[in-house]
Amino acid sequence: MNWISSVVRPKISSFWTKRDTPKNLWIKCPETGEMVFHRDLEQNGWVVPGSGFHMRMPVPARLDSLFDDGQYELLPLPQVPVDPLRFRDERRYQDRLRDAKAKTGREDAVTLAKGLLETLPVTVAIQDFAFMGGSLGMAAGEAIVKGAETAVADGTPYILFAASGGARMQEGILSLMQMPRTTAALIALREAGLPYVVVLTNPTTGGVTASYAMLGDVHIAEPGALIGFAGPRVIEQTIREKLPEGFQRAEYLHEHGMVDMVVHRHEMKATLARLLRILTHQAPPPVETPALPAPKAEVEVPAEPVATSAADAQTQTEAPADEEPATAAT
Structure with a gap:
């Protein structure tokens, strides 16, 4: 091989090769x-x-934006049987689970954490739509129940960020049983007198909406979030009518009283903290005011004599220069 084929030709070819860039x-x-x-x-x-x-906001970013200084403690999830029905459609359920775990780095669709929210201790559950559409299975149901039990044990409010397409069909009736189980856990939370706040993100549908996602003391929705049981296309095909504009969106549900408030994501932390302090009868944290600079020391200026009359002023200003004392005549 000569230098023309080993050096020149690769250099020329490199100009025409397409560089790989992230998608x-x-x-x-x-x-x-x-x-x-x-x-x-x-x-x-x-x-x-x-x-x-x-x-859609990734779970780590959601946790960092919610807790003070991004500091929180992840709670271990309960272990459940994997693929108890040995379900298979186009692929095996075990293969789908393995791919979802590799894609998200999580064991299932729900993540539990606890920490401080503007100095207020809270327990938080977050559903990850990237994990098989945030579907509700045995593992997710156990996580929701454990989050409620942790909140009762620690005496903290419970915040849930819902994002799901519904129950996980690969687990059949075992998935549907998580609806009453999570409801019973939330009843125990209410009996303990602890607040339960639900944040509805895009989308929240199916069996999740029919259970724990609509049992909160306060329901907050992110702008534009799709919230409902069945999708709008299914409803239109069933009733054979055109749905109103914005149907099942957060703003539409807020206007019709199904959602308490629609809150921008940038204001979510402050809104949650304010609500939880009202529900737990706690005063807001003291506002730190910046220290004012010390006042400058005043310099005392000697006062000038003040003339009381024109004659006195003339006497004070015109002093005799060569005045000798008078002597007696001899």
Whole structure:
């Protein structure tokens, strides 16, 4: 081999080869089609800066934005039987679980954590839609129940971020049984006098909406979140009618009294802290005011004599220069 074939030709070929670039550098807004750089989206709390569309927020980012200084403790999840029905459709259920765990780095769709929310101890459960659509199975149900039990044991409020497509069909009736089990755990939480606040994110549908996602003391929704039992397309095909504009969206449900408030993601932490302090009858934390600078020392200026009359003033200003004392005549 000579230098022409071993050096020159590879150099020329390198100009025409296509470089591999990551596919997630730019993210498209589903609402407006705007392309947003992924770092700008992350810094803005996964909210598209132009349209305000709330993208799905990863669980670590949600935890960091919620707890004080991003400090929290992850709670271990209960162990449950894997694939008790040995379900198989196009693929085995065990293979789907393995792929979901490798994709998200999590054991199941629900993550439990506890920490301080503006100095207020709280227990938090977050559903990850990236894990098989956040579907409710035995593991997710056990996690919701354990979160409620932890809140009762620690005497803390319980916050749930819901994001799910419904019950997990691969577990059949065992998945549906999690609906009454989670309801019973939340009843125990209410009997303990502890607040339960639900944050409905996009989407929250199916059996999750029919159970613990709609049993909160306060229901908060993120803007534009899809919330309902069946999807709008299924409803239209069933009733054979056109649904109203914005049907099953957070703003529509708020107008019709199904959701208590719609809160922007940037204001979520402050809103949750304010609600929990009201529900637990706790005073807000003291506001630290900046120290004022010390006042400057005043310099005393000697006062000038003040003339009481024109004659006195003339006497004070015109003093005799060569005045000798008078002597007696001899």
